[in-house]
Amino acid sequence: QVQLVQSGAEVKKPGASVKVSCKASGYTFRSYGITWVRQAPGQGLEWMGWISGYNGNTNYAQKLQGRVTMTTDTSTSTGYMELRSLRSDDTAVYYCARVDSNLFDYWGQGTLVTVSS
Amino acid sequence: IVLTQSPGTLSLSPGERATLSCRASQSVSSSYLAWYQHKPGQAPRLLMYAVSNRATGIPDRFSGSGSGTVFTLSISRLEPEDVAVYYCQQYRNSPTFGQGTKVEIK
Numbered sequence: 479q480v481q482l483v484q485s486g487a488e489v490k491k492p493g494a495s496v497k498v499s500c501k502a503s504g505y506t507f508r509s510y511g512i513t514w515v516r517q518a519p520g521q522g523l524e525w526m527g528w529i530s531g532y533n534g535n536t537n538y539a540q541k542l543q544g545r546v547t548m549t550t551d552t553s554t555s556t557g558y559m560e561l562r563s564l565r566s567d568d569t570a571v572y573y574c575a576r577v578d579s580n581l582f583d584y585w586g587q588g589t590l591v592t593v594s595s
Numbered sequence: 596i597v598l599t600q601s602p603g604t605l606s607l608s609p610g611e612r613a614t615l616s617c618r619a620s621q622s623v624s625s626s627y628l629a630w631y632q633h634k635p636g637q638a639p640r641l642l643m644y645a646v647s648n649r650a651t652g653i654p655d656r657f658s659g660s661g662s663g664t665v666f667t668l669s670i671s672r673l674e675p676e677d678v679a680v681y682y683c684q685q686y687r688n689s690p691t692f693g694q695g696t697k698v699e700i701k
Contacts, residue, residue, distance in 0.1 A: 513690075515639070523631070523639065523682055523692040539689065573638055580686040581629060583650070585638035 480504040482574055482586035489592045490564050498589045500557040500574030507550075508532050511577035512557035514548060516570040524570075528577055529557065564593045596621055596685050598693035606699045613670040615696045617683035622663045627687040630659060630668045633695075634679045642681070643668065675700055 485499040500512060513528035527538035529548040536548050547560045557574055572589045575582035597620040607613055617628070630643040641650040643659040646666060656671040670677055678700055683693040 522680075522695045523633070523684075525690045525692065537689065575639075580627065580690070581641060581644050582631075582639075582684075582686075583641050585640070588638055 480576065480584045482576060482584055484572075484574060484586040484589045487590040487592070489594065491595055492565055492593055494564050494593075495560060495562040496564060496591050497558055497560040498572050498574075498591070500559070500586050502555045502557070502576065505576070507555035508552055512548070512550065513575050513577050513582055514546075514559045515573045515575060515582070517573070518567065518570040521570075526559070526572075531557075561591075564591075566593050569593045596623065596687075596691055598683050598685060598691055600681075600683060600693035600696050602696060603694075604697045604699060606701050607673050608701045609673055609675060611673050613673050613677070613698055615668040615670075615681055615683075615698075617661075617666040617668070617693050619664040619666070619685060623666075623685045624687055626662070627685055628659075628661070628666050629684045629686055631682045631684060631692075632677075632679045633682065639682070670698070673698070673700070 481503045483501045488496050490496050508531045511528050511530050514526040516524050529536045545562050549558045569592050574586040576584040599618045601616045626646045628646045631639045632642045633639040647659045658669045660667050680695040680697050682695045
């Protein structure tokens with residue numbers, strides 16, 4: 479069965495970087511993309527961007543351009559999301575999801591990233 | 596594309612019909628409109644896609660309709676397990692989500 483398993487919670491100081499991983503199993507990794515969505519406390523879902531599992535092409539949300547980088551390692555079927563220059567309003571649960579025809583059909587369990595001095 | 600959902604919170608009794616609205620700031624092309632269900636402490640779950648198609652395993656009490664800029668998610672007979680926040684999403688190019696409608700049981 480399709481599973482996406484994310485790395486554990488992180489606590490970071492303002493200005494630092496965080497890198498969250500998302501290990502996929504149960505499907506052919508290169509045939510689908512990976513997207514990242516976050517939810518700040520008490521807020522709704524915010525799309526961050528996506529990356530093709532086939533060729534690594536990316537499309538980032540304009541708001542995060544220059545601070546976010548998404549990559550994949552096809553040898554381990556793992557996607558990564560790195561966010562730099564962290565601020566307190568980056569505190570959120572970060573989710574990865576598989577992308578099938580632009581739909582987010584399977585999701586990881588979420589990773590809490592806390593930014594605090 | 597900005598999506599605006601209403602109401603913010605819907606409080607209904609079990610067995611009642613729930614109607615959730617999603618309005619887009621411009622036409623959502625080729626019916627690239629989806630709904631997600633998000634329960635506390637869980638990952639979001641794809642509910643509906645292309646306006647009216649149920650995702651795998653979604654019961655038929657859920658239905659979607661609409662076109663252009665106005666879309667609706669209906670739950671025909673509300674059950675306690677349907678308590679969640681529901682988000683509409685357009686997924687044409689740069690996806691956006693609505694702000695969500697919280698469904699509660701009275």
